[in-house]
Amino acid sequence: MKRLHRPDLYGWSAFDEARDLDFHSVLWVRDGGNVAIDPLPLSPHDRAHLERLGGLAWIAVTNSDHARGADALARDTGARLAGPAAERDGFPLRCDRWLGDGDELVPGLVAIALEGSKTPGELALVVDGTTLVTGDLVRAHEGGRLATLPGAKLRDAAAARRSLQRLAALPGIEAVLVGDGWPVFRGGAAALRELAGR
Numbered sequence: 001m002k003r004l005h006r007p008d009l010y011g012w013s014a015f016d017e018a019r020d021l022d023f024h025s026v027l028w029v030r031d032g033g034n035v036a037i038d039p040l041p042l043s044p045h046d047r048a049h050l051e052r053l054g055g056l057a058w059i060a061v062t063n064s065d066h067a068r069g070a071d072a073l074a075r076d077t078g079a080r081l082a083g084p085a086a087e088r089d090g091f092p093l094r095c096d097r098w099l100g101d102g103d104e105l106v107p108g109l110v111a112i113a114l115e116g117s118k119t120p121g122e123l124a125l126v127v128d129g130t131t132l133v134t135g136d137l138v139r140a141h142e143g144g145r146l147a148t149l150p151g152a153k154l155r156d157a158a159a160a161r162r163s164l165q166r167l168a169a170l171p172g173i174e175a176v177l178v179g180d181g182w183p184v185f186r187g188g189a190a191a192l193r194e195l196a197g198r
Helices: 044-052 070-077 157-168 188-197
Strands: 009-016 021-028 035-037 058-060 080-084 097-099 104-106 109-114 122-127 131-133 138-142 145-148 175-177
Touching: 058 070, 058 104, 070 080, 080 122, 109 157, 131 188, 145 188, 157 188, 175 188
Parallel strands: 035 058, 058 080, 080 097, 131 175
Antiparallel strands: 009 021, 021 035, 104 109, 109 122, 122 131, 138 145
16 A cells, blocks of 8 residues: 555555546554545555554445445455445445444544535545545546536536535645545645635
8 A cells, every 4th residue: 555645544546447547545544443445455465554554443435336345345354334324225335334424433534425426425534634535526637636526427516516615615624535536635725625616
């Protein structure tokens, strides 16, 4: 796994040829148990790295299209699963906890439920008030510039705009780690404001 912009955050990726961008997963290494967000399948190298970092306590999945390697990783590590409360009835994974807007999975990891994306109640997650981890609604097809899902994939464009405005109003966001595309490691709040203003 690659170390990200702070020493307790790691990531691993896979290139998606159909979309010409990387899919990303995030690991937060913390006292009380590590948390993975939208985990892709792990290579043997990354699996050994995860074990050296202390394994997993929780896996958070932002939306049903990001189930990815979560179920297998939960079985292999004994980690508990958390998913978006708005998808509870049709979610493809059995979750131990359902997250709604403002819920804190572990101390310092707060869920924001977004509306208007391709799945109901898609989660964005804020780590320690400074790092925003997004699923599908916010992405980045080019370095240094955030984007959104294409309009044709949105369930409700007006609700999606309101969700973007909520994210842009979050205080103290330094980095935006997108599930799809290029992460923004510095100036995250400005990038979110620029996106919300387009």
